[in-house]
Amino acid sequence: MxxxxxxxxxxxxxxxxxxxxxxxxxxxxxxxxxxxxxxxxxxxxxxxxxxxxxxxxxxxxxxxxxxxxxxxxxxxxxxxxxxxxxxxxxxxxxxxxxxxxxxxxxxxxxxxxxxxxxxxxxxxxxxxxxxxxxxxxxxxxxxxxxxxxxxxxxxxxxxxxxxxxxxxxxxxxxxxxxxxxxxxxxxxxxxxxxxxxxxxxxxxxxxxxxxxxxxxxxxxxxxxxxxxxxxxxxxxxxxxxxxxxxxxPDEFVPLIEEELNAHRRQVQISERSWLERSLQLAESARSFGFDRLAASAAGSCPTAEEADRILEQWLPLLDECCLYVFMCRNNGVQLSSTLARKPDGSWRRDEQFRGSDWSWRPYFIPHLLQSKQEDTRVSPKYADLETHAWVRTVSICLGEFVLFLDIRDDIEPSI
Missing domain, CATH: 3.20.20.450 (EAL domain)
Known part of the structure; x- marks a missing residue:
């Protein structure tokens, strides 16, 4: 007005x-x-x-x-x-x-x-x-x-x-x-x-x-x-x-139904793509040795350095869509550093987040509960605080640990 x-x-x-x-x-x-x-x-x-x-x-x-x-x-x-x-x-x-x-x-x-x-x-x-x-x-x-x-x-x-x-x-x-x-x-x-x-x-x-x-x-x-x-x-x-x-009253029913159908198809294709991607990431993580790291917790809890080492060895297998990778215990406390992709495509290790408790975040408990049942979960799209890019968080349950990856959603993932 x-x-x-x-x-x-x-x-x-x-x-x-x-x-x-x-x-x-x-x-x-x-x-x-x-x-x-x-x-x-x-x-x-x-x-x-x-x-x-x-x-x-x-x-x-x-x-x-x-x-x-x-x-x-x-x-x-x-x-x-x-x-x-x-x-x-x-x-x-x-x-x-x-x-x-x-x-x-x-x-x-x-x-x-x-x-x-x-x-x-x-x-x-x-x-x-x-x-x-x-x-x-x-x-x-x-x-x-x-x-x-x-x-x-x-x-x-x-x-x-x-x-x-x-x-x-x-x-x-x-x-x-x-x-x-x-x-x-x-x-x-x-x-x-x-x-x-x-x-x-x-x-x-x-x-x-x-x-x-x-x-x-x-x-x-x-x-x-x-x-x-x-x-x-x-x-x-x-x-x-x-x-x-x-x-x-029903004059615009065909128009709205057409657009709702288009929206459903788009969402279904996107969600199916992200589900397939999360399952591939989970398979890659387990075959790379994350399961062995998690299993070692039965004897003694792995250190942050051990978690960082295996994460850094895994990074070359992740494509350009992946922005952040880190590992938490299932109580929400971060074990590893946060591995963050730099603008030139290389990675930096940010140790300041070791020990951070993320259980207060609204998505964490639902992520954890569903991950225990289905091994992986993909979050809805949201804007990343640092890069402002649209991202989704993929969580992979590894026994007593949860692996988190923040992945851009404005680039079509290569699956």
């Missing part, structure tokens, strides 16, 4: 007879169907349709005028919703200052009044808290949002990743949906850091019991990225712009 300069012309309020509610579809990956629409304001002047974005974002447009026009749009939408047999959800954008100020002045919430007027189930309305600097006490805003929640409405936070939606406010509002800022989606196409942020929002939503909604999906590549980061809901021009009428 762009903010206009103070020096630009102040937009006037459109006449009521030119005011038209438009709707952009929101789709669910699980059902592949349209499940709702975002309400957007338009002005019809003859055959021309104009966005009301400048009117609602210009800092010199009187707030009471913005609220008046917004209410007319909401009433249009709710009247249409009452007449719709397919019961889509309407996503209503409301500025935080509007709902907080009006409620504390009047004790009423206009949207809830409309629900009663048109006999609409509150669950068919999602209150979308828009990006805005809210200067009042958060407790006042949360109080009003909780009234919507108690009535049965769903709550979404818009433009997650931009100004308004910091983590403190997300935690206090406890939304049902996190709507990702459109600019993050665009930047993630060419910058792995933004892709990592998008993945983190998926984890955040999961931990909060919320769902991720990705807007601005304009291409099939962006749809694939939305699937990869764990989005549940989608919105964008790939499907449809904002329009004055609702579409058939």
């Amino acid at each position: 762009s903010h206009l300069s103070h020096t630009s012309a102040i937009p006037s309020a459109p006449p009521a007879d030119q005011l038209t509610a438009f709707y952009q579809p929101i789709l669910a990956l699980d059902s592949r169907r349209i499940i709702g629409y975002e309400l957007l304001g338009r002005q019809r002047v003859g055959d021309e349709v104009r966005s009301l974005g400048p009117f609602f974002t210009h800092p010199q447009v009187p707030e009471l005028e913005q609220i008046r026009i917004d209410r007319l749009l909401r009433e249009q939408a709710f009247a249409k919703l009452e007449a719709s047999p397919d019961s889509p959800t309407i996503f209503v954008n409301i500025k935080p200052t509007w709902i907080s100020k009006h409620y504390h002045e009047s004790g009423e919430l206009y949207t809830l009044q409309l629900l009663r007027k048109y006999g609409i189930e509150p669950g068919r309305v999602c209150i979308e808290i828009t990006e805005e600097e809210f200067g009042g006490p958060m407790s006042d805003l949360v109080q009003v949002i909780d009234l919507y929640r108690a009535a049965g409405c769903r709550i979404a936070i818009d433009d997650v990743g931009s100004g308004f939606s910091n983590y403190d406010r997300i935690a206090q509002i406890r939304p049902h949906l996190l709507k990702v800022d459109i600019h993050l989606m665009k930047r993630s196409a060419s910058h792995s850091g933004y892709l990592g942020i998008l993945r983190s929002f998926s984890s955040l939503a999961e931990q909060m019991g919320a769902s991720l909604l990705v807007e601005g999906v304009e291409t099939r590549d962006e749809l694939q990225r939305a699937i990869q980061i764990g989005a549940r809901y989608l919105q964008g021009y790939l499907f449809a712009p904002a329009e004055p009428n609702f579409r058939a």
Whole structure:
């Protein structure tokens, strides 16, 4: 949502007879169907349709005028919703200052009044808290949002990743949906850091019991990225712009199914490749003598130097995808040094990590448990802290020890 300069012309309020509610579809990956629409304001002047974005974002447009026009749009939408047999959800954008100020002045919430007027189930309305600097006490805003929640409405936070939606406010509002800022989606196409942020929002939503909604999906590549980061809901021009009428709920089922099938095939090929690679690494490690090193623990625990020596002898057999190799005891304490590949392809020994306890890392215990059952395991893709490359960790269970290899995932492994 762009903010206009103070020096630009102040937009006037459109006449009521030119005011038209438009709707952009929101789709669910699980059902592949349209499940709702975002309400957007338009002005019809003859055959021309104009966005009301400048009117609602210009800092010199009187707030009471913005609220008046917004209410007319909401009433249009709710009247249409009452007449719709397919019961889509309407996503209503409301500025935080509007709902907080009006409620504390009047004790009423206009949207809830409309629900009663048109006999609409509150669950068919999602209150979308828009990006805005809210200067009042958060407790006042949360109080009003909780009234919507108690009535049965769903709550979404818009433009997650931009100004308004910091983590403190997300935690206090406890939304049902996190709507990702459109600019993050665009930047993630060419910058792995933004892709990592998008993945983190998926984890955040999961931990909060919320769902991720990705807007601005304009291409099939962006749809694939939305699937990869764990989005549940989608919105964008790939499907449809904002329009004055609702579409058939199943109109985009073939498109979404095609991309979901492509995603499944890609993941299956990748996971099968990495499983085969991990099994080959495990066979190589055992044939090279790691099993004998592990077996010697029955008599006396091998030293870090012994572990380093056999690791260094094994390094020439590892291809250029492998970045780090180290060995831990099965309690999470690192036995060996960390062998790290240098930019020129040679290896360096980093002894500072000997004795480090990695059992606190979220992946370690699941890795260990599954490794004991299946000998090897491959982690999901993540960004390496030092190189920022996308990597996976392969773990190989060797009795009382676990061998770990961090391997690049942006280079096709030679299997």
